[in-house]
Amino acid sequence: MKKNFSTLVSKNTITSLAIGGFDGMHCAHQELFKHLDENGAILSIESGYATLTPKKYRQEYSKYPIYYYVLKDIKHLAGDEFIKLLKEQYPKLQKIVVGFDFCFGKNRGYCIPQLKEIFEGEVVVVDEFKIDNIPVHSRTIREYISNGELTIANKLLNKEYKIYGTQIKGQGLGSKSFVPTINLKVDDFLLPQAGVYITKTILDEKEYDSITFLGHRVTTDGSYAIETHILNSDIKDDEYEIQIKFFKKIRDNKKFESFEGLKQQILSDINEAKDYFLN
Ligand SMILES: Cc1cc2nc3c(=O)[nH]c(=O)nc-3n(C[C@H](O)[C@H](O)[C@H](O)COP(=O)(O)O)c2cc1C
Numbered sequence: 001m002k003k004n005f006s007t008l009v010s011k012n013t014i015t016s017l018a019i020g021g022f023d024g025m026h027c028a029h030q031e032l033f034k035h036l037d038e039n040g041a042i043l044s045i046e047s048g049y050a051t052l053t054p055k056k057y058r059q060e061y062s063k064y065p066i067y068y069y070v071l072k073d074i075k076h077l078a079g080d081e082f083i084k085l086l087k088e089q090y091p092k093l094q095k096i097v098v099g100f101d102f103c104f105g106k107n108r109g110y111c112i113p114q115l116k117e118i119f120e121g122e123v124v125v126v127d128e129f130k131i132d133n134i135p136v137h138s139r140t141i142r143e144y145i146s147n148g149e150l151t152i153a154n155k156l157l158n159k160e161y162k163i164y165g166t167q168i169k170g171q172g173l174g175s176k177s178f179v180p181t182i183n184l185k186v187d188d189f190l191l192p193q194a195g196v197y198i199t200k201t202i203l204d205e206k207e208y209d210s211i212t213f214l215g216h217r218v219t220t221d222g223s224y225a226i227e228t229h230i231l232n233s234d235i236k237d238d239e240y241e242i243q244i245k246f247f248k249k250i251r252d253n254k255k256f257e258s259f260e261g262l263k264q265q266i267l268s269d270i271n272e273a274k275d276y277f278l279n
């Protein structure tokens with residue numbers, strides 16, 4: 001995880017700011033960042049609903065320092081009060097970059113015309129950015145991920161959707177009856193729909209081809225699990241910070257009549273994932 005370095009950059013040096021929520025740091029957000037100058041920064045307004053790139057993980061996706069405001073601390077401000085606050089905190093601010101639908105201040109009562117009117121500097125407004133005619137928004141990407149449509153979500157993100165987790169103890173059945181898996185505990189991130197996914201798993205900064213199951217283990221103990229099996233490699237059990245990049249869903253979660261039936265299906269899933277990475 002790339003550490004947030006905004007505390008190392010003085011606000012006094014910032015000349016341009018991109019403003020918004022920025023959960024996901026998706027393609028449209030990146031379009032905004034293209035308008036920042038070398039002393040640019042990102043101002044992220046935290047509503048508390050960021051689940052694609054929770055605050056702690058967001059800096060990884062931009063070279064610009066990210067500063068945060070908590071929405072509930074600033075939502076009472078009138079438009080001119082918000083701009084005054086920015087001018088006080090960023091005295092060299094000359095340019096504000098926002099998207100076509102940006103609104104701010106009390107009751108979101110101030111939008112682009114008011115921003116242009118109040119801010120004595122340049123206001124760059126980016127038109128609605130689309131990919132394959134799909135408007136790119138965090139909410140849309142969340143919906144695709146929740147529906148297991150990772151291929152489209154990744155297109156809108158312009159990267160593979162990635163979650164962070166820590167290793168936890170499983171049932172101890174994997175190596176004995178199926179294949180060895182690393183069981184994960186994941187907080188903060190939106191989880192894709194239950195099922196089996198082609199993934200890459202990052203352990204100690206090394207990336208491995210993998211296959212990941214999410215869902216209730218309906219064939220065994222019924223409990224919810226996130227488990228990843230590393231392809232082509234023997235990984236010893238260890239305490240890892242784990243990252244999983246999702247590429248594609250290959251099937252739904254399923255209840256099998258026998259452990260042998262599930263094992264055969266898992267072996268076939270593994271072959272499908274291996275083929276995917278070969279091509
Ligand atoms: C690729 C893969 C696919 C899986 N598919 C299913 C499934 O369709 N249904 C299910 O009940 N469990 C599924 N599982 C979970 C297994 O039940 C689980 O790996 C097994 O219970 C071992 O759990 P443990 O690691 O906690 O010991 C799958 C696991 C993997 C790795």
Ligand SMILES: Nc1ncnc2c1ncn2[C@@H]1O[C@H](COP(=O)(O)OP(=O)(O)OP(=O)(O)O)[C@@H](O)[C@H]1O
Nearest residue numbers: 020021022028098099102127128129136137138139
């Ligand atoms: N598709 C887009 N095209 C142009 N600008 C956008 C687009 N999506 C967001 N922006 C702009 O990016 C900034 C960050 O906004 P925000 O993260 O709230 O957008 P979002 O992705 O639409 O999120 P949500 O779906 O939660 O509303 C804002 O200035 C917003 O206007």
